[in-house]
Amino acid sequence: MKRLFTLAIAALFFTSCSDDNEPTETVNPQASGSTRITFDSRIGNADFALNKDFTVDNKTYNFRKLRYWVSNVSLIDDKGAEYKVPDSYYLIEEVGDMDLTGTINDNKNIYPAKKRESVDLTNIPAGTYKSIRFSIGVDQKYNDNLSLVAGELSIANGMSNISWMWHSSYIFSSLTGTVKDAGSTVAFKTETGLNANYKTLTVDLPAPADFSATKEVILNVDITKVFDGIDVAKNPTISALTPALMSTVAENYSAKAISFGSVVK
Amino acid sequence: MRLIKVICFSVIICIAAGCTKQEVNPGPAGYVLPVPEHFPEPVFDTGNPMTAEGIALGRMLFYDARLSGNNKVSCASCHEQKLAFSDGVAFSKAGVAGTELLRHSPALINLAWANNGLFWDGGSTNLESQVFGPLTAHDEMSQDLYELIDELNAVPDYVRHFETAFDDGLTIQNVSKALAQFQRTLISADSRYDRFRLNKPERTLSDIEQRGLELVKQKCQGCHRGELFTDNDYHNNGLDSDFTNTEHEGLYLGRYRISYELADLGKYKTPTLRNTELTAPYMHDGRFGTLEEVVEHYSSGIRNSNTLEPRLPPGGMQLTAADKAAIVSFLKTLTDHSFISNPDLQKP
Numbered sequence: 001m002k003r004l005f006t007l008a009i010a011a012l013f014f015t016s017c018s019d020d021n022e023p024t025e026t027v028n029p030q031a032s033g034s035t036r037i038t039f040d041s042r043i044g045n046a047d048f049a050l051n052k053d054f055t056v057d058n059k060t061y062n063f064r065k066l067r068y069w070v071s072n073v074s075l076i077d078d079k080g081a082e083y084k085v086p087d088s089y090y091l092i093e094e095v096g097d098m099d100l101t102g103t104i105n106d107n108k109n110i111y112p113a114k115k116r117e118s119v120d121l122t123n124i125p126a127g128t129y130k131s132i133r134f135s136i137g138v139d140q141k142y143n144d145n146l147s148l149v150a151g152e153l154s155i156a157n158g159m160s161n162i163s164w165m166w167h168s169s170y171i172f173s174s175l176t177g178t179v180k181d182a183g184s185t186v187a188f189k190t191e192t193g194l195n196a197n198y199k200t201l202t203v204d205l206p207a208p209a210d211f212s213a214t215k216e217v218i219l220n221v222d223i224t225k226v227f228d229g230i231d232v233a234k235n236p237t238i239s240a241l242t243p244a245l246m247s248t249v250a251e252n253y254s255a256k257a258i259s260f261g262s263v264v265k
Numbered sequence: 266m267r268l269i270k271v272i273c274f275s276v277i278i279c280i281a282a283g284c285t286k287q288e289v290n291p292g293p294a295g296y297v298l299p300v301p302e303h304f305p306e307p308v309f310d311t312g313n314p315m316t317a318e319g320i321a322l323g324r325m326l327f328y329d330a331r332l333s334g335n336n337k338v339s340c341a342s343c344h345e346q347k348l349a350f351s352d353g354v355a356f357s358k359a360g361v362a363g364t365e366l367l368r369h370s371p372a373l374i375n376l377a378w379a380n381n382g383l384f385w386d387g388g389s390t391n392l393e394s395q396v397f398g399p400l401t402a403h404d405e406m407s408q409d410l411y412e413l414i415d416e417l418n419a420v421p422d423y424v425r426h427f428e429t430a431f432d433d434g435l436t437i438q439n440v441s442k443a444l445a446q447f448q449r450t451l452i453s454a455d456s457r458y459d460r461f462r463l464n465k466p467e468r469t470l471s472d473i474e475q476r477g478l479e480l481v482k483q484k485c486q487g488c489h490r491g492e493l494f495t496d497n498d499y500h501n502n503g504l505d506s507d508f509t510n511t512e513h514e515g516l517y518l519g520r521y522r523i524s525y526e527l528a529d530l531g532k533y534k535t536p537t538l539r540n541t542e543l544t545a546p547y548m549h550d551g552r553f554g555t556l557e558e559v560v561e562h563y564s565s566g567i568r569n570s571n572t573l574e575p576r577l578p579p580g581g582m583q584l585t586a587a588d589k590a591a592i593v594s595f596l597k598t599l600t601d602h603s604f605i606s607n608p609d610l611q612k613p
Contacts, residue, residue: 145311147393147441155397156410156437166514166522168389168398241514243525 033211034122037073037132038218039092040261041066041117048223050096056224059233060180066223067093068173068253069138071153072200075124076131078208083125089138089153090119121211128208132217136253137172137198144169144195167240169193173253175226181233188236190226192250194243199254209263218261225257296320296446298377301454303462303492307377311391313442315449318430321613323447325426326440328612331416332400334407335361340399340444341612343370347605349540350374350451355551361407367516369551372544374537374604377449381497385533385549386520392445400440410437453539453604454492461598462492470598477595480588484563485538487576494538494599500574501531503567503581504548530572542600556596560589 041048043056054061073088096113142148146155146168153170175190203219229248230238238245296315300306313319326332327340342359344350350373356365368385376383376392389395399405400413414437417423427435430443458478460468470478481489490496499520508518508530515522520529533549547553553562562581569579584592604610 144390145393146397147438147445148312149436149438154438156414166384166386166388166398168383168394 032122032126033124033214034120035124035209035211035214036118036120036216038118038216039070039221039258040218041094041221041223043224044222048094048221050094054224058181061177061224061232062179063175063177063223065093065095065174065176067091067095067175068136069153069170070119071135071138073119073121073132073134075121075129075211076133076202077127077129081127082133083127083129085121085124087151088119088121088134089142089151091152091157092117092119118216124211126210126212128210129205130208131202131204132219133200133202135198135200136258137192137250138170139198140195142170143193143198146170167194169195172197172250175223179232179236184233186233186236188232188238190232190238190249191240192238192246192253193240194246197247197250199250201254201258203258203260205260205263214263214265216264218264220259220261222257222259226252228252228256298449299452301452301459301492303459304375304454305378305491305493307380307449309377309380309391309449311393311445313393313445315446316430318426319443319446320450321447322423322426322430323443323445324610324613325423326444327447331420332406332408332413332440333361334409334412336416337361338406343399343405344373346607346610347543348372349453349543349601349605351544353545355546360402360405362404364404366404367513368549369546371534371536372540373448373451374453374539375493376451378493379497382499382523382534386523387499387534388523392448393441396441396444413437413440451604451610453601455603456539456601457598458595459601471594473591474594474598476588477591477593478598480584480592481538481595484582484584484592488535488574489538495535497535499529499532499534501570501572502533502563503569503573503577503579504552504562505531506568506570508570528572531570532572538596539599540601540604542597543605556593557589560584560592564589 043054043061046054048063048066050063050065052062054063068091070090070092071088073085073090075083075085077083094115094117095111097110137143138153142150142153170193172192173190176188178185178187205217209217226249229252230245235242235245238249240246296317296319298307298315327344330336330339330342332339338359338361343352343357345352352359352370355369356367357370358365360366371385380391381387383389383392383395384398389398397410400408401410414435417427417435417440424435427439427443431439433439457468457470459465461470486494488496488498488500488502501519505517508521510517518530520532520534521527523529536544541547541556545554545556547556547559553559563577564584565581567573567577567579567581573579
């Protein structure tokens with residue numbers, strides 16, 4: 001009896017309390033898949049790179065920094081059902097060592113060089129998927145409340161808002177460098193943010209994909225399209241202070257710059 | 266055997282009871298904000314439930330100069346309890362840079378009800394986000410967020426407090442949550458006016474103060490509305506008529522800086538009239554030193570522009586000297602001495 005009693009208690013301890021606050025794992029008879037989504041930055045057909053001259057439409061660009069938030073990723077299967085990747089906030093970036101000394105205080109503050117263009121998705125429910133949906137920027141709930149964290153999103157992450165504090169919200173994208181036009185070179189800084197500029201896009205795959213057999217989906221991100229319709233040499237600073245230009249840039253990221261590239265099996 | 270069965274059963278009940286969320290996740294007990302009987306229910310949904318532990322931690326942080334880059338400036342440097350959490354100067358130089366700020370430090374009063382934006386232009390949606398403004402601004406607390414976490418981690422007492430107050434312990438997000446919780450306890454509702462309003466026997470208002478109250482109801486409470494004496498909204502109260510200066514990221518453009526709506530040019534947040542006797546100088550730029558000057562502005566100093574608050578006549582309210590004096594007399598009845606001496610709000 002005593003042994004049974006102990007066993008009963010032990011069983012209770014081991015079973016009853018474990019999962020109250022954690023999501024219960026769905027038992028899926030089929031293997032779940034994983035894949036990698038790569039945001040491959042390009043300048044037209046060439047590979048994007050920092051500190052390298054690219055000439056587009058008679059203007060020569062030299063980039064110093066590329067950063068944007070990809071958020072709320074979901075996968076849409078061939079029946080139209082949407083699988084929302086939990087806590088999917090990813091900071092895509094390509095930056096050299098950035099000296100942030102003086103932006104907050106005078107203490108030495110170097111943000112180390114980083115290139116991050118891929119996002120790994122795991123535990124994707126089995127199925128065939130025809131589209132990938134995601135947003136550029138941060139949705140209103142999180143953008144309006146800097147005390148919330150989800151995935152990589154945190155005020156303490158590299159893109160925390162230190163230049164737009166009067167809005168107390170995230171900078172969604174930032175692209176900086178220099179542009180040479182008709183002999184004169186100017187530094188430019190193109191940033192987006194604010195709730196109205198949170199944009200969602202859907203990229204269709206040419207053929208439905210089974211993510212248990214798909215290693216990687218590559219999306220092309222044509223950085224020149226970010227400036228579509230804007231003369232950067234004449235508008236070197238785009239930010240919350242230039243709302244119309246900023247909204248054009250945000251629209252360009254979602255509607256023009258990003259397209260399907262290829263699938264790696 | 267029967268006894269064992271009973272024991273067995275009770276143990277099962279105990280263990281089963283131990284599985285309720287509160288027990289599995291031993292968090293601090295919830296805190297119920299004491300809402301004054303004549304106030305509306307506060308509405309805020311920021312994912313930051315108040316707890317006694319969170320408030321106590323927020324209070325420690327509010328008064329701690331570790332929060333600034335040079336460890337010399339705390340929130341209280343510009344928000345002193347004896348001045349209803351304001352600072353008494355138009356533009357503070359108390360920040361790390363020692364330079365004049367460009368806007369007047371607002372008084373912190375009844376912030377649990379301030380759910381339509383913080384800062385004079387509403388740039389911040391809630392207290393949780395707002396905290397990061399003064400914390401990182403180079404002319405205010407000039408703090409590197411990573412550095413702050415290191416500094417707080419070096420103090421075992423802080424580590425303990427964070428772990429008690431929050432499931433995920435010491436994080437920069439929880440610094441902001443704790444500060445927000447403490448600031449929501451800065452409730453002022455016990456002035457002479459309140460005692461009069463609630464028919465408490467010990468204090469009444471004089472005839473001139475009651476006359477002032479009537480005038481404030483007629484002339485001021487369109488914007489300084491209700492028992493909070495603010496509508497938490499944004500208005501152009503005729504301080505300026507020229508909005509061409511776009512310096513400092515549009516600092517002089519009012520709420521336009523945030524909304525980019527032309528209709529918001531020159532609009533600033535309505536401050537509460539509570540404790541106004543203590544919160545001089547007045548307006549977003551502290552341009553008026555006395556309540557008399559403020560009342561004179563509304564009487565004769567209104568400057569007209571496209572966005573002027575429609576409740577304000579472009580030529581001013583043209584108040585008589587007696588009315589002006591009555592209004593000022595009434596405003597002084599909104600001073601809440603128990604608020605500025607409340608030991609729960611003092612430096613711990």
